[in-house]
Amino acid sequence: xxxxxxxxxxxxxxxxxxxxxxxxxxxxxxxxxxxxxxxxxxxxxxxxxxxxxxxxxxxxxxxxxxxxxxxxxxxxxxxxxxxxxxxxxxxxxxxxxxxxxxxxxxxxxxxxxxxxxxxxxxxxxxxxxxxxxxxxxxxxxxxxxxxxxxxxxxxxxxx
Numbered sequence: 640x641x642x643x644x645x646x647x648x649x650x651x652x653x654x655x656x657x658x659x660x661x662x663x664x665x666x667x668x669x670x671x672x673x674x675x676x677x678x679x680x681x682x683x684x685x686x687x688x689x690x691x692x693x694x695x696x697x698x699x700x701x702x703x704x705x706x707x708x709x710x711x712x713x714x715x716x717x718x719x720x721x722x723x724x725x726x727x728x729x730x731x732x733x734x735x736x737x738x739x740x741x742x743x744x745x746x747x748x749x750x751x752x753x754x755x756x757x758x759x760x761x762x763x764x765x766x767x768x769x770x771x772x773x774x775x776x777x778x779x780x781x782x783x784x785x786x787x788x789x790x791x792x793x794x795x796x797x798x
Contacts, residue, residue, distance in 0.1 A: 645754070646752070649679050649749075649751055650684045650685065651749045652689070652747055655686075655764065656748070657767075659744070659746055659762070661748070661762045662763045662764060664748065664760055666761075667698065667725055667759050667761050668725030668759075669700065669723070669725065670723040670724075670725065674707070677710070678707070680752075681708075683706050685704040686750060690702055691747060691761050692745065693734055693735050697724075698734070698761075699722065700722045703719070703747065724761065737763055738763070743765055744764055745761050746761070747760065747762075
């Protein structure tokens with residue numbers, strides 16, 4: 640059997656980029672059980688309510704839902720158990736310092752397989768207020784309109 644290479648995206652947390660301002664991202668390994676890996680390979684996972692937390696010098700991922708593996712037996716995993724994130728000690732220390740600074744949280748952005756190993760992209764983020772979200776949407780719409788107008792102008796169709 641050939642060894643898996645490259646990056647295969649399993650799940651993305653699109654809501655996180657809307658609800659939070661992303662300041663920094665870190666790639667972390669994740670400790671999984673066998674049936675969890677099989678469920679992930681089938682593409683069954685939800686990052687909607689997930690968040691990361693650092694306690695006692697270790698990083699943990701809470702709220703990520705991996706449904707039970709359908710072919711599993713009594714050895715199946717608990718769908719919403721907390722899972723350990725694999726980070727270097729200095730990365731954890733840096734994250735502890737920044738999250739205690741105030742107003743910052745750790746949010747998973749995506750889950751993927753990289754060269755056959757499950758990885759989570761965790762972001763250091765600041766929560767957005769409702770008016771910030773509206774402002775970001777308005778900015779994105781305005782830039783889209785500008786690019787459309789420039790595209791029409793480049794093609795020689797001024798409307």
